[in-house]
Amino acid sequence: MSEKQLKDEQRHKQKMQRQKKRIDASIAGANEDRGVLILLTGDGKGKTSSAFGMIMRALGYGYRVGVVQFIKGEQLSGEELFLKDVLPQVDFYQMGTGFTWDTQDRARDIEAAEKTWSVVEPMLSDHSYHLVILDEITYMLSFKYLDEERVINALTARPRNQSVVLTGRGGGTAIREIADTVSEVKEVRHAYNSGIKARRGVDF
Amino acid sequence: MSEKQLKDEQRHKQKMQRQKKRIDASIAGANEDRGVLILLTGDGKGKTSSAFGMIMRALGYGYRVGVVQFIKGEQLSGEELFLKDVLPQVDFYQMGTGFTWDTQDRARDIEAAEKTWSVVEPMLSDHSYHLVILDEITYMLSFKYLDEERVINALTARPRNQSVVLTGRGGGTAIREIADTVSEVKEVRHAYNSGIKARRGVDF
Numbered sequence: 178m179s180e181k182q183l184k185d186e187q188r189h190k191q192k193m194q195r196q197k198k199r200i201d202a203s204i205a206g207a208n209e210d211r212g213v214l215i216l217l218t219g220d221g222k223g224k225t226s227s228a229f230g231m232i233m234r235a236l237g238y239g240y241r242v243g244v245v246q247f248i249k250g251e252q253l254s255g256e257e258l259f260l261k262d263v264l265p266q267v268d269f270y271q272m273g274t275g276f277t278w279d280t281q282d283r284a285r286d287i288e289a290a291e292k293t294w295s296v297v298e299p300m301l302s303d304h305s306y307h308l309v310i311l312d313e314i315t316y317m318l319s320f321k322y323l324d325e326e327r328v329i330n331a332l333t334a335r336p337r338n339q340s341v342v343l344t345g346r347g348g349g350t351a352i353r354e355i356a357d358t359v360s361e362v363k364e365v366r367h368a369y370n371s372g373i374k375a376r377r378g379v380d381f
Numbered sequence: 382m383s384e385k386q387l388k389d390e391q392r393h394k395q396k397m398q399r400q401k402k403r404i405d406a407s408i409a410g411a412n413e414d415r416g417v418l419i420l421l422t423g424d425g426k427g428k429t430s431s432a433f434g435m436i437m438r439a440l441g442y443g444y445r446v447g448v449v450q451f452i453k454g455e456q457l458s459g460e461e462l463f464l465k466d467v468l469p470q471v472d473f474y475q476m477g478t479g480f481t482w483d484t485q486d487r488a489r490d491i492e493a494a495e496k497t498w499s500v501v502e503p504m505l506s507d508h509s510y511h512l513v514i515l516d517e518i519t520y521m522l523s524f525k526y527l528d529e530e531r532v533i534n535a536l537t538a539r540p541r542n543q544s545v546v547l548t549g550r551g552g553g554t555a556i557r558e559i560a561d562t563v564s565e566v567k568e569v570r571h572a573y574n575s576g577i578k579a580r581r582g583v584d585f
Contacts, residue, residue: 189487189524209577215426221564223421223431226438230430230460233437235582236467237459255441256434263440263467283393307582320393340583357572360425368561373413378439378511379544 212307212340213357214332216348218315221362222380224344228310229256231342232267240307243268243300247293247345248313254381268306270296283320290322297331304336311341315348325351416511416544417561418536420552422519425566426584428548432514433460435546436471444511447472447504451497451549452517458585472510474500487524494526501535508540515545519552529555 217224235242244260244267260269272293294317300309317323329351332341343352353359368376375381421428439446448464448471464473476497498521504513521527533555536545547556557563572580579585 186487203573204579207573207576207578209575210580211577213572213577213580213583215572215583217427219567221566222419222562223427223434223564223566226434227427227431228434229437230427230433231583233433233463234430234459234585237462238582240582255438258441259437283390340580342583353569356570357575357577358426359569360427361567361569362425362427363423363565363567365557365563365565366560368417368419369407369411371413371561372411373415373417373561374411375408376414376417376544378442378444379417379419379435381438 211337212335214355215340215342215358215360216315216352216356217342217344217360217362218346218348218353219361219363220346221364222367223362225312226256227360227362228312228342228344231308232260232264232310235308236264236267238307241266241268241305243306243309244270244312245293245297245300245310245314246271246312247290247317248272255378268300286320287322290317294323294328301331301335301339301341304338306336306339309335309339309341311343313345314343315345315352318349318352319347325349328352329355415541416539418559419544419546419562419564420519420556420560421546421548421564421566422550422552422557423565423567424550425568426571427566429460429516431564431566432516432546432548435512436464436468436514439512440468440471442511445470445472445509447510447513448474448516449497449501449504449514449518450475450516451494451521452476459582472504490524491526494521498527498532505535505539505543505545508542510540510543513539513543513545515547517549518547519549519556522553522556523551529553532556533559 217227229244232242232244257271260267270293272289297309297311300306314323314328318325318328332352333355335341343356421431433448436446436448450473461473461475464471474497476493501513501515504510518527518532522529522532536556537559539545547560
């Protein structure tokens with residue numbers, strides 16, 4: 178090994194040791210053991226798929242999972258098919274016939290949102306659910322289809338061991354404030370804008 | 382219905398129509414039908430889980446999926462258990478005994494990275510894979526464990542119908558430039574920093 182290589186090796190080792198020290202310190206500092214409220218927001222690709230990836234994590238340990246989707250396009254999606262066909266143990270509800278980007282009927286949308294919320298509320302008070310995913314719920318708040326206070330109250334009063342993932346752009350500040358973890362998915366570039374079609378099995 | 386409600390309804394309808402018009406226009410403008418290269422980067426939570434969510438999408442349509450993880454902690458993760466136990470049809474490889482955040486042995490890490498790359502390369506030239514996930518591969522480039530040119534060449538020469546998802550912080554500019562879609566997951570807040578432990582079934 179040359180002198181340069183030896184030096185590189187040493188530098189790398191020191192760098193990795195510092196990194197490990199930082200990670201270990203932050204693990205040691207985290208003592209509270211409870212469910213978390215996660216908000217995945219921003220305009221970039223990956224919010225819904227990230228929530229669905231967490232389903233795998235929870236199921237890997239045999240935990241109970243509830244998934245409620247507030248917006249449903251007309252197009253069938255791969256994750257819907259997968260949940261229905263392969264994972265019937267996941268409690269899966271879709272707002273369905275109500276709101277999609279294509280409807281422009283506010284009264285009907287509100288009715289559908291409220292019906293959907295009546296599925297969510299029992300989940301948020303049932304400690305047997307380890308993980309509850311409320312996909313695209315932020316739009317229900319932005320559009321004032323659901324009462325913000327009611328949503329916030331149900332989220333904060335949920336069982337201590339339950340984690341909840343909320344996805345969607347916007348949604349207001351109240352939800353941001355009560356979330357333990359907030360990730361903002363920023364669109365740096367999207368294939369769409371270079372004329373590439375949305376891809377089955379990747380985008381939907 | 383009061384006059385104000387009627388007005389609100391109308392405004393909402395107009396807003397939704399504009400939104401639908403924008404979405405329809407961007408769909409009509411996208412004509413190229415091929416696999417995409419997606420980079421999920423940034424310091425926020427949700428990159429790996431997002432990639433894993435896309436596995437569900439692809440499997441929902443019965444597509445073949447390959448998953449290669451370049452960094453593996455000592456802790457077993459829920460998605461690993463799930464893939465191994467529930468989804469044996471997914472070709473899943475982990476760098477395993479090699480690199481983790483805990484090792485500080487550059488020569489051994491490089492060896493492990495190269496061994497892992499030898500699993501990736503055949504996937505990237507096999508059109509039967511609809512989706513290939515290279516989890517945390519960016520670190521292999523940042524640390525110069527893998528030759529950047531070799532990685533870029535294999536990615537750009539892959540079958541036209543194959544989509545690839547790369548995850549991890551950093552990774553350099555070359556990979557950013559060839560990606561069709563780049564999402565940056567920004568950490569706005571993380572439960573860790575309020576002293577909340579990483580959660581089984583959510584964080585790992």
